[in-house]
Amino acid sequence: MSNTALHHQRRKVQHYRPMSAQFIEITDMTSNDLDEILQIEKASFHAPWSRGMFLHELQSTISRSIVARTCGNAFPEIAGYMIYWLFSGEAHIHKMAVKEILRRQGVGTKLLGEMIRLSLREGAQWCVLEVARSNERAKIFYEKFGFRVQTVRERYYTESGDDAFVMAADIGECAKWFHERDDTVDDGWESHS
Numbered sequence: 001m002s003n004t005a006l007h008h009q010r011r012k013v014q015h016y017r018p019m020s021a022q023f024i025e026i027t028d029m030t031s032n033d034l035d036e037i038l039q040i041e042k043a044s045f046h047a048p049w050s051r052g053m054f055l056h057e058l059q060s061t062i063s064r065s066i067v068a069r070t071c072g073n074a075f076p077e078i079a080g081y082m083i084y085w086l087f088s089g090e091a092h093i094h095k096m097a098v099k100e101i102l103r104r105q106g107v108g109t110k111l112l113g114e115m116i117r118l119s120l121r122e123g124a125q126w127c128v129l130e131v132a133r134s135n136e137r138a139k140i141f142y143e144k145f146g147f148r149v150q151t152v153r154e155r156y157y158t159e160s161g162d163d164a165f166v167m168a169a170d171i172g173e174c175a176k177w178f179h180e181r182d183d184t185v186d187d188g189w190e191s192h193s
């Protein structure tokens with residue numbers, strides 16, 4: 001096994017919530033994941049990111065990119081992904097999507113939980129994101145984990161003209177949510193009470 005493969009394997013965090021008899025694991029994103037990711041991206045957003053935009057994020061020192069993939073079955077596939085930036089004690093979520101047929105099965109929760117865990121380790125205190133006013137489903141998703149609307153940016157999305165809710169959460173509080181309620185996270189959590 002190459003050093004890169006070994007490193008990749010060590011970084012792997014396994015989660016054991018069954019999903020239609022499958023499992024989900026979270027790993028760092030690599031350029032090899034982009035074909036699958038671009039399909040999910042195109043199906044999920046009005047203005048999907050290009051391959052170049054994802055590659056740019058993979059090279060950025062402040063950017064972190066993770067993927068959720070099914071495993072333990074014959075045909076592992078990417079179920080979802082998230083890209084966030086870490087700077088000045090803040091994690092800023094720039095992108096998150098779950099493959100349409102795998103939604104509402106906890107994949108987004110796994111991605112968010114891993115992002116919170118990793119961001120805490122890197123010293124972040126706040127997590128911020130923008131969500132379109134029309135994207136009620138995503139707003140409900142983030143609210144579940146303690147995110148609250150801080151302000152509205154009018155016509156933030158130039159393609160659709162939609163407003164953006166700026167939502168934020170205290171990462172320590174969010175981590176408590178996962179620590180107390182999510183018994184499917186297998187390791188790496190520390191008590192923040």
Ligand SMILES: CC(C)(COP(=O)(O)OP(=O)(O)OC[C@H]1O[C@@H](n2cnc3c(N)ncnc32)[C@H](O)[C@@H]1OP(=O)(O)O)[C@@H](O)C(=O)NCCC(=O)NCCS
Nearest residue numbers: 044096097098103104105106107108109131137138140141
């Ligand atoms: C938002 C998104 C990432 C959520 O991923 P997911 O894997 O379906 O989320 P989960 O299964 O972990 O859901 C967690 C909670 O979010 C809420 N939620 C998720 N989808 C919802 C929906 N369609 N309607 C209402 N609530 C929803 C629920 O509270 C849910 O908990 P529950 O299932 O116990 O009721 C996914 O819907 C998606 O990819 N949407 C398109 C892209 C997008 O909008 N990205 C966010 C941009 S800011």
